[in-house]
């Protein structure tokens with residue numbers, strides 16, 4: 001999709017950097033290539049002169065068999081509008097690209113990810129390390145010539161399944177007869193995780209500078225891997241002085257399954273149920289983002305009724321995700337499970353609706369390119385109305401009566417973990433985290449997709465950027481979701497829910513597309529490249545909870561250790577999406 | 581900050597607490613272990629206890645609920661089982677984790693493919709319950725089951741379903757998905773009527 005930018009600032013820039021810029025004219029592609037040495041100066045002008053202050057997504061593309069690696073950046077303005085797409089290229093053998101961390105600190109983890117999975121070295125990155133794979137891992141799994149153990153074929157469907165399918169368990173092929181694979185000489189008990197030592201060393205060296213006169217020992221504490229507040233398997237390494245956090249690094253990847261590699265072996269349709277497993281609390285929104293990206297490439301549009309159903313499902317998802325996250329935030333604050341269970345009650349009722357419509361409570365797999373799987377069965381619309389008009393507003397009021405003015409909640413949350421407005425933008429924070437810091441940036445308004453431009457709603461935002469504002473933003477967003485839902489339920493037309501016949505093998509013309517939605521956790525983007533074959537050439541997920549974690553260490557600095565747990569809760573991560 | 585917020589909050593929990601007993605006293609025994617009771621407790625108008633006591637009680641499953649796939653056969657009047665599957669392979673191709681294996685029948689005389697499966701396997705440990713196979717099968721031959729209680733002691737022996745275990749009669753299909761069944765029958769009748777009127 002060619003993204004048109006019309007503002008004068010950018011025109012001026014484009015002419016000034018004319019010599020180092022080259023428009024990407026491949027059919028179906030857009031944006032500009034820039035010479036590597038001009039990347040940093042250009043981006044500085046882009047940010048300071050043209051107003052593209054928000055670097056949403058960074059990812060790499062392996063153009064194998066050509067000796068060429070590409071890095072793709074998607075810039076946005078926080079005042080809204082379409083993307084500016086920038087690309088740099090380098091050789092696959094010596095892939096070195098200047099890091100953008102000095103300009104946009106939010107790319108820190110994304111650049112680590114590109115290094116980890118694609119082997120793109122970012123020069124000037126403060127802490128370039130493997131972030132999803134383990135430190136001892138060899139190779140770069142997202143490269144096209146990298147093959148997993150028990151590799152069967154480049155692309156699905158595998159030929160061995162039909163017409164001569166003889167069932168075989170992959171584990172039968174494993175030389176070690178269980179699910180781990182390592183050479184005979186390797187003894188897991190003797191292995192010393194060198195990466196961890198380096199991590200601790202790095203943390204302590206960071207803290208050395210600002211040491212106070214008062215001589216205390218700095219200690220490193222691991223919170224996790226099984227974090228007590230059970231957001232999933234996740235670890236935070238903190239360097240402490242007394243009770244105060246000096247620096248913090250999140251360690252993730254325990255749930256990593258290389259979603260993107262799986263996605264590139266899959267056919268386009270097959271990816272849909274896999275997206276459910278990203279942020280498994282809100283599978284409907286994940287479906288939405290992926291469907292949008294592929295629909296852009298295919299240039300199909302769902303019928304009216306399907307658009308409304310999509311919006312209804314997405315807003316119900318936002319409600320359930322927010323109420324769930326608030327319940328768990330209270331868990332993290334020590335109010336063990338009473339608020340969470342009140343929240344789960346509402347969530348269950350919404351999941352009942354998902355189950356009736358899609359067949360599954362959490363792994364909905366409900367969206368298709370050009371519509372949704374099936375119309376809402378009889379009675380489901382009535383159930384949604386009961387919830388939206390009667391129950392959910394009432395319960396939300398009760399929830400607020402219960403928590404919002406609660407003195408303990410306020411003492412624990414107000415002024416804790418502040419993320420300032422310019423930090424939030426620079427760190428590419430998204431969703432409620434960004435908005436609580438005072439940036440009213442919501443993709444539904446800033447760059448409307450589907451039929452969101454038809455609804456009347458406000459973007460909730462905070463002013464203080466603390467935990468309490470994140471809480472308030474979520475509550476207000478639930479109210480706005482109910483507002484959208486009421487309008488959608490009033491206006492939903494009849495008719496078909498799918499354009500054309502359902503096809504198990506769709507034709508996707510060559511090109512690139514970036515589909516993004518405002519998911520409950522923030523901007524969820526899918527960057528898809530098709531080369532006209534049945535499988536996507538590149539499939540990248542801009543995972544909001546992964547990128548929001550970049551700001552955790554900024555938030556946690558100089559906080560008390562007990563508040564770090566609440567901070568994590570206020571970011572609202574889902575490890576299925578963080579680790580992918 | 582004078583603690584008033586805490587007291588109001590405690591009021592909410594207290595109301596929830598007494599609500600559970602009030603509702604039980606009001607409704608009496610019929611609230612538990614009856615289908616009506618389960619229905620009431622999972623409706624949006626529910627008051628008091630919300631949970632369902634599995635396995636004594638089970639949630640009411642909507643028609644579209646999907647778990648594992650099964651193969652449908654029609655019972656002919658002669659008592660013969662007619663498998664609907666033609667081993668066209670679409671389900672095996674579309675299956676995202678590739679957990680369906682199909683062996684097509686070949687005619688021993690001509691060597692040409694015969695539209696029926698010799699063998700059909702689904703590895704239920706790998707199946708991700710997505711429902712694609714049922715969605716895209718052009719012959720309504722594979723459908724998603726409602727039975728979710730499949731735990732067993734031996735994964736290796738029990739978790740690869742072969743043809744015998746996958747086959748279930750159309751009457752069963754009708755019993756779990758009456759509306760889908762009716763819709764499919766109607767469209768089949770229509771098609772048959774069309775072809776017979778042509779000939």
Ligand code: SF4
Nearest residue numbers: 665666668669671717
């Ligand atoms: S179950 Fe359906 S899709 Fe699968 S092989 Fe048989 S007829 Fe084809």
Ligand code: SF4
Nearest residue numbers: 675707708710711713
């Ligand atoms: S439900 Fe999905 S994963 Fe399971 S057999 Fe069918 S297509 Fe495969």
